[in-house]
Amino acid sequence: MALLRAELGDRVDTSPDALAAVRADKSGHASDGTPLAVVHAASVSDVQAVMRIATATRTPVVPRGAGTGLAGGANTGGGEIALSLRGMDRLLEVRPDDLLAVVEPGIVNAELNALLEPHGVWWAPDPASRAISTVGGNIATGAGGLLCAKYGVVRDAVLGVDLVLADGRLMHLGHRSVKGVTGLDLTSLVIGSEGTLGVVVGATLKLRRLVEGERVTLTALFDGVRAAAVASAAVTASGVQPAIMELMDARCLAAVHRLLSLPEPPPGAAQLTIQTDGPVAAAEARTIAAVLTAAGGTVSVAADDAEGEELLAVRRSMHAAMESLGTTLIEDVSVPRSALPAMFDEIARIERKYGLVIPTVAHSGDGNLHPNFVFEGPDVPPIVWEAAEEVFRAALELGGTLTGEHGIGVLKRRWLADELGDDQWQLQREIARVFDPLGILNPGKVFAA
Amino acid sequence: MALLRAELGDRVDTSPDALAAVRADKSGHASDGTPLAVVHAASVSDVQAVMRIATATRTPVVPRGAGTGLAGGANTGGGEIALSLRGMDRLLEVRPDDLLAVVEPGIVNAELNALLEPHGVWWAPDPASRAISTVGGNIATGAGGLLCAKYGVVRDAVLGVDLVLADGRLMHLGHRSVKGVTGLDLTSLVIGSEGTLGVVVGATLKLRRLVEGERVTLTALFDGVRAAAVASAAVTASGVQPAIMELMDARCLAAVHRLLSLPEPPPGAAQLTIQTDGPVAAAEARTIAAVLTAAGGTVSVAADDAEGEELLAVRRSMHAAMESLGTTLIEDVSVPRSALPAMFDEIARIERKYGLVIPTVAHSGDGNLHPNFVFEGPDVPPIVWEAAEEVFRAALELGGTLTGEHGIGVLKRRWLADELGDDQWQLQREIARVFDPLGILNPGKVFAA
Numbered sequence: 001m002a003l004l005r006a007e008l009g010d011r012v013d014t015s016p017d018a019l020a021a022v023r024a025d026k027s028g029h030a031s032d033g034t035p036l037a038v039v040h041a042a043s044v045s046d047v048q049a050v051m052r053i054a055t056a057t058r059t060p061v062v063p064r065g066a067g068t069g070l071a072g073g074a075n076t077g078g079g080e081i082a083l084s085l086r087g088m089d090r091l092l093e094v095r096p097d098d099l100l101a102v103v104e105p106g107i108v109n110a111e112l113n114a115l116l117e118p119h120g121v122w123w124a125p126d127p128a129s130r131a132i133s134t135v136g137g138n139i140a141t142g143a144g145g146l147l148c149a150k151y152g153v154v155r156d157a158v159l160g161v162d163l164v165l166a167d168g169r170l171m172h173l174g175h176r177s178v179k180g181v182t183g184l185d186l187t188s189l190v191i192g193s194e195g196t197l198g199v200v201v202g203a204t205l206k207l208r209r210l211v212e213g214e215r216v217t218l219t220a221l222f223d224g225v226r227a228a229a230v231a232s233a234a235v236t237a238s239g240v241q242p243a244i245m246e247l248m249d250a251r252c253l254a255a256v257h258r259l260l261s262l263p264e265p266p267p268g269a270a271q272l273t274i275q276t277d278g279p280v281a282a283a284e285a286r287t288i289a290a291v292l293t294a295a296g297g298t299v300s301v302a303a304d305d306a307e308g309e310e311l312l313a314v315r316r317s318m319h320a321a322m323e324s325l326g327t328t329l330i331e332d333v334s335v336p337r338s339a340l341p342a343m344f345d346e347i348a349r350i351e352r353k354y355g356l357v358i359p360t361v362a363h364s365g366d367g368n369l370h371p372n373f374v375f376e377g378p379d380v381p382p383i384v385w386e387a388a389e390e391v392f393r394a395a396l397e398l399g400g401t402l403t404g405e406h407g408i409g410v411l412k413r414r415w416l417a418d419e420l421g422d423d424q425w426q427l428q429r430e431i432a433r434v435f436d437p438l439g440i441l442n443p444g445k446v447f448a449a
Numbered sequence: 450m451a452l453l454r455a456e457l458g459d460r461v462d463t464s465p466d467a468l469a470a471v472r473a474d475k476s477g478h479a480s481d482g483t484p485l486a487v488v489h490a491a492s493v494s495d496v497q498a499v500m501r502i503a504t505a506t507r508t509p510v511v512p513r514g515a516g517t518g519l520a521g522g523a524n525t526g527g528g529e530i531a532l533s534l535r536g537m538d539r540l541l542e543v544r545p546d547d548l549l550a551v552v553e554p555g556i557v558n559a560e561l562n563a564l565l566e567p568h569g570v571w572w573a574p575d576p577a578s579r580a581i582s583t584v585g586g587n588i589a590t591g592a593g594g595l596l597c598a599k600y601g602v603v604r605d606a607v608l609g610v611d612l613v614l615a616d617g618r619l620m621h622l623g624h625r626s627v628k629g630v631t632g633l634d635l636t637s638l639v640i641g642s643e644g645t646l647g648v649v650v651g652a653t654l655k656l657r658r659l660v661e662g663e664r665v666t667l668t669a670l671f672d673g674v675r676a677a678a679v680a681s682a683a684v685t686a687s688g689v690q691p692a693i694m695e696l697m698d699a700r701c702l703a704a705v706h707r708l709l710s711l712p713e714p715p716p717g718a719a720q721l722t723i724q725t726d727g728p729v730a731a732a733e734a735r736t737i738a739a740v741l742t743a744a745g746g747t748v749s750v751a752a753d754d755a756e757g758e759e760l761l762a763v764r765r766s767m768h769a770a771m772e773s774l775g776t777t778l779i780e781d782v783s784v785p786r787s788a789l790p791a792m793f794d795e796i797a798r799i800e801r802k803y804g805l806v807i808p809t810v811a812h813s814g815d816g817n818l819h820p821n822f823v824f825e826g827p828d829v830p831p832i833v834w835e836a837a838e839e840v841f842r843a844a845l846e847l848g849g850t851l852t853g854e855h856g857i858g859v860l861k862r863r864w865l866a867d868e869l870g871d872d873q874w875q876l877q878r879e880i881a882r883v884f885d886p887l888g889i890l891n892p893g894k895v896f897a898a
Binding site for chain 2: 095096097098099100120141142144148149152153155156165169171172173175176177178179180181182183184185186188189191192193197209233236237239241279280334335336337338363366367368399400401402403404405406407408416419420421423424425427428430431432434435446
C-alpha cells in the first residue's frame, strides 16, 4: 500500500465507499472481504507501475471498467487491488479513410460512437449496456449485442490491443491493416479473456461506415414463445438478414408493458421486434412481414423512425422490468439459430420441473438467449442454480455454449470444464500462466482455483 | 518408421517422388535433406497415431494440405515426417439455416464452394489459389484473398476447429453458435498458426448467403502506379465498398497482356480492376466510376458478366505471367489503405536503389501488396533479400505488417521479431510450447530455432 501511494499518490483510493463499490458488478453478486485499494489509473505508466508493484508483492489485481458486467468478472475481493481504467477514456485517433480508431479502454461505448458519428463511421458492437459500459470492458468480455448477426461481435471489430502484462511490460498486439497474419493472433486471444491475460490499456478498433438508407422497424405478436421462435428461425432461413431481431416471451412482454404503463398485451403473447436497415431495408421488411404472417404472427410496421424507436424501447426496458420483479440472475446461453425453438421447449420443461418462472428474452437473430431467474433477497437460492445448471446442460446438448456475450467471471466458472473438457480447460489455464506466471491477474475468475 | 508402418500400413509413403514433392511448396523454396516419410492420413485417428508415435520418438512432423503455400510453411526437411491431410476431404455437414458447414481439412476451397452453392450459401475466403488450396491450409495460414475488404478473411469465417495436439490428444475448439465467449478463443489462436500448435483435422465454417443482385466489373487505366494507388484510396474514402479492387502496376499489366496475347497497354499504364455486387451494385459502380474519372482514370465498364470475367482473368493471370519472366519471390506486405501510395513510392525508391524491377500487384481495397522479385536460377540472390528486407521495413514504418495473407513460414522467420518485438516473440514462442512441449510440430517454421 505504501508502495502504491508512493508511486501513484492520490490516484490510490481507500475510501470505504470506493472499496464497497468495486466488490460488485451489475450481476448483483459481490466478492467476500474488503479490497485493499482502488487505483484510478490515468495513464499506461500508472498501469505498469501497479502491475510491477503487484508482481513484487504478489498482490492480486482485478482490472475494471465501468463495472457493468453480469458475471462477476470485475468483482474485487479481500486482499485484492481494483485497477480502474475508467479514467483513461480518450479517443486518440480516428481514420475514416482507413476505417479505424485508436482509443483508451475507459471510453464508454455510446460516447465513442457519438464522437465517431461526425466522421461518418461507427464501431458496431452494441451491448445493451452501451450507454454505460466501456470499450475496454467490451473487449475483456468479448461483448455482443443486438446487431451481431448482421454486423458482428467484438472479436470481428478489433484490429489490435495494447496489453500490460502481470509483470508490468507493455505489449502492442495486432496491426492497423485489414489483413495481417504475422505470428499468433494474440489480439483475438485477449478478446474475451476477462482480465486473466493482462490489462487492456488501448485498442485499435475496426470501424464501419454509417449505414446509408432507411431503417424499418416491425413487431409481430404470436400465441406463444414457441411460435415466435419458429418464426424467428423461419426469418433466418429465408435468407433476409435483419439488423436486429429480438424475441420476448409472454412474461417479459407483460412485465415491460406494466413498467412502461402500456396497454396489456394479449395473455400468453410473445413478440418479435425486428429492424432492417440499408439501401433495401423496405423490401427486406416486406419479405420478413410475409414470413412472419405466414408463421401466424400479427405484424405491425412502424410508420417512422420515432415509432420504431418506441417499439425498440420496449425491448430495451427488459432489464428494468426484471429488476421491478425482484433480484434477477440473467443467464446467457447461445445455441445454433435452428435450435431456438428446442431451447425454449427446454426452458419450459425446466420451469415445470423446478416450479420456477424463467422470463426469457433472446437475440433470436443470432441464437443468444437470456433466461432471467427472479427471486427474493440478495443470494441466488440453490434451486435457482440447479435450474440454471439444467439450462446450461440443455444448451450444450443442442450444440450451444454456456455464455454468448457476458463471459464466465465467477458465476459460471464451475461449469467451464463441462463445456471445454478437462484437457482443454487445462491447456487454457497453462496459456494464461504464460502471461501471468504468478497468478495475480484476476485470480479465481474464469478458471476456478 | 517401423512403428508408422505397423499402425498405418500403406498410408506411409516413402517413394522418392513423394519425398521430393513434400520438400517444397509453391514458393519455390525447398527444404534441405530427405524427409523420412509422407503419411497420407485418412482419418482423425490416423493423425492421432502419427502424433503419438512422433511424440514417443521425438520426430518432427510437418502438417501439409495441397502444398500451395508461398512461405515454405509446409516444406518438409531431413528427418521429418510430412503429414498430409489432403485425403481427408469430405464435406460432413451443411446447415444453411444456421449458416455453417463442418468439413475435413483436405477439401479444396473451390470444391467446397461448388458443393455449397446448391444450398444457397458460400464460404467467403477466396485466396487466389482457391482452385488448388485446401480449407485446412487456408486456416493454417489465415488466408485472405480478393474479397476481404467486403467479406472478411479466414479469421472472420471459422467458428471452430478440431485440433490434434503434439501428443495425439484431440481437442474440439470453438462453437457452433454465432456468439460464444466461453474461455479463451483458441480457435482464433490456431488460425494462422502455420502448423505450430497442432494439426487441424476438422473445422466448423461460418457461411454467408449467396449474394443476390448483379455484379458490375470495371477497369480504369492510369498514367502510373501512384495515380492508380491514389485513386484506389479515393474509392475507399468515398464510402462505397467494392467487392473486389485490384491494382496492377505497369510491368504486371504488360506482362499479363503479353502472356494472354492481348493488345499492349499504353506504356507506363497501371490499372485498377473493380467489381461491385449486391442489390445496389450498379449505383455503386457509377459512383466509383465518377471517383476514378475525377482521379484521372480512363474507365471501361464491362457490358455483362462474361466480359467482367475476362477483365478479372487479366488479374488472375498474374502468377503465370511472373513465372514466364523467371523465378519469382512473391512478397506479401500489408499497410493501412491510406498508406498505399506511400508504399508504392517506397517500392519505386527500392527499385532504383538496388537496380531491380519489382512488378507489384495489390489487393488495393484492403492495402495488401504483392511485390514480385524476379530473378534467374533457383536461389534467391542476396541482393533480392536485401531489397525485400527494405520493403518489409518500409511497410512496418507505414504502420503495416510483414505478411497480409501468406504467413511467415521459413521465408520470413528472420524478420518476425522485428515486427513483434523481442518480448512478444518470446511470449508467442512460450504459448506454442504449451501446445507442443517437445517442439516437434513444424519446427523451424514461424519461430526460427
